[in-house]
Amino acid sequence: MFNAVIDAPFGKIGIRLEGEAMREIVYLPESTRNVAPTTPLAREAAEQIERYFEHASAKFELPLAECGTAFQRRVWRAITEIPPGVVLTYGELAKQLGSVPRAVGQACGANFFPIVIPCHRVVSASGIGGFAHDGGDGFFRNVKRWLLAHEGVPFA
Secondary structure, three states: OOOEEEEEOOEEEEEEEEOOEEEEEEEEOOOOOOEOOOOHHHHHHHHHHHHHHHOOOOOOOOOEOOOOOHHHHHHHHHHHOOOOOOOEEHHHHHHHHOOOHHHHHHHHHOOOOOOOOOHHHEEEOOEOOOEOOEOOOOHHHHHHHHHHHHOOOOOO
């Protein structure tokens, strides 16, 4: 059950809340039915995401539920420091954090708040890399391509 489902240029986005915090943002296919925001926080989240679609430089100010491991949260904090239009490789981010690329990639794939925590800005040294644990070239990888292109970073 989502507290809102909104249109996105690549399909839909589902928003889930937990109390007075965001619990999850989910990329959904175009066939998913829209859901009008059920709370003021869901409405605010939808508006901020829509602003991002208008301007890639839009900032997010949303209360996020505490989730993930301590390491994942450390990776996610580092990802929020990557500005729009800039990408780091998993290896570069791992080096910053004193970790290894695979662990950073796993933390990216476990991100509960894509777009707000812009894990799409972390790529492979040899190309676009995975996205949302999508190892193939499917829906999620196409979402990543769209997000990067929106920020001025094209990937074939």
